[in-house]
Amino acid sequence: MKKPxxxxxxxxxxxxLAAAVVSIVISSLAVLASKKSPIDAYKTMWEFGTxxxxxxxxxxxxxxxxxxxxxxxxxxxxxxxxxGVEGQLRLGALFSAYLGAKFVLPPIFHVLAVxxxxxxxxxxWAAIAAYLKVKRGVSEVISTIMLNSLAGGxxxxxFSQYFAEITEGSNNLTTKTLPESARMPDLMPLLNKLGVxxxxxxxxxxxxxVAAALGVAFWFIVNRTRFGFELRASGANPIAARVSGVNSKxxxxxxxxxxxxIAGLSGLPAxxxxxxxxxxxxxxxxxxxxxxxALLGRNGAxxxxxxxxxxxxxxxxxxxxxxxxxxxxxxxxxxxxILLSSVIAYEVVRRYKIxxxxxxxxxxxA
Amino acid sequence: xxxxxxxxxxxxxxLILVLSIIRLITGASDLTSxxxxxxxxxxxxxxxxxxxxxxxxxxxxxxNIGLEGMMILGAWAGGFIxxxxxxxxxxxxxxxxxxxxxxVHAVATITFGVxxxxxxxxxxxxxxxxxxxxxxxxxxxxxxxGPSQSPDISSIATNGLPVLSGGTYAGWHSPDILTPxxxxxxxxxxxxxxxxxxxxxxxxxxTVVAIAVVPLSFFILxxxxxxxxxxSAGEAPIAAESLGxxxxxxxxxxxxxxxxxxxxxxxxxxxxxxNHYQENQVAGRGYIGLAALLFGNYRPxxxxxxxxxxxxxxxxxxxxxxxxxxxxxxxxxxxxxLVYRDIRKGKxxxxxxxxxMSAAFLWFYLAVDVLPGQLVTxxxxxxxxxxxxxxxxxxxxxxxxxxxxxxxxxx
Numbered sequence: 001m002k003k004p005x006x007x008x009x010x011x012x013x014x015x016x017l018a019a020a021v022v023s024i025v026i027s028s029l030a031v032l033a034s035k036k037s038p039i040d041a042y043k044t045m046w047e048f049g050t051x052x053x054x055x056x057x058x059x060x061x062x063x064x065x066x067x068x069x070x071x072x073x074x075x076x077x078x079x080x081x082x083x084g085v086e087g088q089l090r091l092g093a094l095f096s097a098y099l100g101a102k103f104v105l106p107p108i109f110h111v112l113a114v115x116x117x118x119x120x121x122x123x124x125w126a127a128i129a130a131y132l133k134v135k136r137g138v139s140e141v142i143s144t145i146m147l148n149s150l151a152g153g154x155x156x157x158x159f160s161q162y163f164a165e166i167t168e169g170s171n172n173l174t175t176k177t178l179p180e181s182a183r184m185p186d187l188m189p190l191l192n193k194l195g196v197x198x199x200x201x202x203x204x205x206x207x208x209x210v211a212a213a214l215g216v217a218f219w220f221i222v223n224r225t226r227f228g229f230e231l232r233a234s235g236a237n238p239i240a241a242r243v244s245g246v247n248s249k250x251x252x253x254x255x256x257x258x259x260x261x262i263a264g265l266s267g268l269p270a271x272x273x274x275x276x277x278x279x280x281x282x283x284x285x286x287x288x289x290x291x292x293x294a295l296l297g298r299n300g301a302x303x304x305x306x307x308x309x310x311x312x313x314x315x316x317x318x319x320x321x322x323x324x325x326x327x328x329x330x331x332x333x334x335x336x337x338i339l340l341s342s343v344i345a346y347e348v349v350r351r352y353k354i355x356x357x358x359x360x361x362x363x364x365x366a
Numbered sequence: 367x368x369x370x371x372x373x374x375x376x377x378x379x380x381l382i383l384v385l386s387i388i389r390l391i392t393g394a395s396d397l398t399s400x401x402x403x404x405x406x407x408x409x410x411x412x413x414x415x416x417x418x419x420x421x422x423x424x425x426x427x428x429x430n431i432g433l434e435g436m437m438i439l440g441a442w443a444g445g446f447i448x449x450x451x452x453x454x455x456x457x458x459x460x461x462x463x464x465x466x467x468x469x470v471h472a473v474a475t476i477t478f479g480v481x482x483x484x485x486x487x488x489x490x491x492x493x494x495x496x497x498x499x500x501x502x503x504x505x506x507x508x509x510x511x512g513p514s515q516s517p518d519i520s521s522i523a524t525n526g527l528p529v530l531s532g533g534t535y536a537g538w539h540s541p542d543i544l545t546p547x548x549x550x551x552x553x554x555x556x557x558x559x560x561x562x563x564x565x566x567x568x569x570x571x572x573t574v575v576a577i578a579v580v581p582l583s584f585f586i587l588x589x590x591x592x593x594x595x596x597x598s599a600g601e602a603p604i605a606a607e608s609l610g611x612x613x614x615x616x617x618x619x620x621x622x623x624x625x626x627x628x629x630x631x632x633x634x635x636x637x638x639x640x641n642h643y644q645e646n647q648v649a650g651r652g653y654i655g656l657a658a659l660l661f662g663n664y665r666p667x668x669x670x671x672x673x674x675x676x677x678x679x680x681x682x683x684x685x686x687x688x689x690x691x692x693x694x695x696x697x698x699x700x701x702x703x704l705v706y707r708d709i710r711k712g713k714x715x716x717x718x719x720x721x722x723m724s725a726a727f728l729w730f731y732l733a734v735d736v737l738p739g740q741l742v743t744x745x746x747x748x749x750x751x752x753x754x755x756x757x758x759x760x761x762x763x764x765x766x767x768x769x770x771x772x773x774x775x776x777x
């Protein structure tokens with residue numbers, strides 16, 4: 001092993017840097033298209049986004065993204081693609097909110113039971129795709145997309161026909177409120193001890209800790225266990241994996257079901273930490289943004305944490321754009337351009353590295 | 367070839383026969399009405415266009431999940447340009463915007479070698495975001511009635527097949543033979559008449575062009591040297607390159623044609639199927655087009671059949687939930703056939719699962735009188751899943767489909 005040369009160090013930073021530059025150019029063009037100054041836009045976003053209250057909200061936005069991104073990364077590592085996270089998390093959230101309010105258990109056990117319900121429902125929904133993939137050869141990409149649409153129809157049917165109750169004095173449909181024992185404690189008191197002051201309207205979801213724990217577990221299991229190795233092997237080269245004794249069909253099944261179970265959890269932060277029920281206003285699109293988060297974070301535990309925070313930051317801080325008459329939807333352009341340019345940049349750098357290596361090899365041999 | 371078309375005709379007849387029997391049993395007359403057939407055609411066209419688009423791309427070796435995003439771009443452009451400059455320019459803009467989306471996919475996958483599914487999904491996310499942003503800008507600028515809806519687009523003229531289905535040709539009003547026949551409600555004969563009338567009457571000119579894309583794409587891909595080169599890039603790019611085919615160029619052509627067709631499909635949704643652009647208008651039709659492509663085993667005729675199936679399910683879903691209820695009976699029959707097939711092949715576990723599902727659907731059919739609306743909207747997606755689970759095993763995809771290709775053999 002040689003010590004990394006200057007050019008190798010530069011290369012490691014080249015991809016993110018190039019992606020950042022390209023995406024800033026594209027986003028600036030989008031802002032210019034509405035005849036506003038991009039500099040003003042970025043300044044406003046930065047000033048608003050770095051306030052303590054906004055930062056807490058960034059954490060709350062990033063938490064479900066991160067959990068859902070882990071769910072997607074599990075399948076990516078196994079050479080699969082679970083696009084169905086959106087449906088899995090929606091069904092998981094609905095059932096856990098509805099069933100969780102049906103019984104009472106001691107505090108911690110109740111929360112764990114709710115987790116279990118969400119994971120089971122998400123896992124079962126993903127198992128349909130897994131079964132179709134393993135037994136019928138249906139591409140999981142198509143089946144999970146169809147299952148998303150089905151989950152959307154099914155949740156709205158079950159919710160409006162059976163699970164929802166009308167609250168006094170409002171038209172808002174919600175499921176029965178979860179008892180105290182089924183709620184995740186807010187992290188705000190903990191943060192107070194660390195010197196963070198209370199913010200108006202702001203708490204921090206307790207699920208943040210669960211997300212962090214999941215991140216560590218994901219890293220450990222995928223990179224440091226036999227199961228993780230078999231998962232990656234069947235993704236990297238299914239034939240080689242089969243030859244060396246990995247049951248790749250079983251790995252496909254496990255990967256999708258585990259992914260679905262984790263996806264089920266990603267619907268819980270708001271249910272357990274904020275609304276304490278499944279409401280009509282349940283946030284949609286988490287599962288799709290999480291695909292971008294996973295791709296941007298290169299399916300790594302640390303990378304995805306950063307990209308979840310970045311996406312959360314863009315989403316929260318862009319609300320301030322309304323103050324200077326720019327459409328807050330600009331953040332969608334920013335997220336999209338970051339995603340695409342980084343995906344391309346990583347690939348370009350990878351190819352450049354290969355060319356460089358083969359040149360060095362040629363020089364060494366000559 | 368002759369044998370094949372006879373078989374096709376036989377299958378179609380059989381399908382209509384089964385439908386007429388179900389119509390008789392359940393009394394769901396919309397199952398085979400003129401309106402259903404014509405709506406099915408209208409709803410099939412975008413899926414056909416997306417599917418044939420996918421065909422060009424995947425035959426050149428590039429997986430195109432981005433069809434959905436390209437359709438979204440096309441639908442938006444159709445609404446934006448169509449409401450300003452008329453439907454025909456709107457369709458042209460839809461093709462152009464779809465192709466622009468495809469260009470991004472092509473640059474990412476062909477030039478830079480990004481994973482095809484990753485790039486496609488990225489394009490879907492970006493397209494949805496981009497049109498939302500642009501629509502908001504137009505709404506804030508005061509030229510659109512809402513942040514998710516374009517102004518109305520004037521419609522494109524319709525016509526019918528002369529003699530059989532009415533229509534007007536140079537001032538001559540053609541008779542309409544099929545409609546009275548369809549209204550007789552005779553078993554099978556009226557069903558056939560109604561379906562034919564629905565498929566050949568009151569057609570938008572764009573619909574005719576869109577359906578013509580199917581034989582045209584077969585001709586281009588299988589009967590021209592361009593088609594041979596394009597397919598060779600998807601089967602064995604290295605061998606093709608060694609014979610002097612410009613593989614990059616072929617892949618670019620495949621993906622761009624794909625985007626243009628998908629964009630046209632999106633524009634069709636905004637301009638012909640509706641009369642304005644609306645957010646979520648595409649609603650997964652790009653993906654269903656991809657499913658039709660797989661169902662059709664990467665052949666144009668198969669895509670047409672698959673798209674027809676989804677269009678039919680979609681049309682029933684929109685028109686009449688009683689007919690969807692009747693359709694559950696069809697699912698029971700299909701599953702029963704599967705049980706029979708699996709038992710004959712000795713796959714007892716698989717047969718048992720199918721039998722349980724069949725029984726469950728039968729119970730559901732008998733237990734529920736009227737399907738609630740939210741469940742009815744799920745029909746096309748359930749149809750897609752069912753059909754995919756039946757059709758996926760005999761797939762023969764292009765050999766180098768989805769594998770990033772780099773000239774000179776480096777990865």
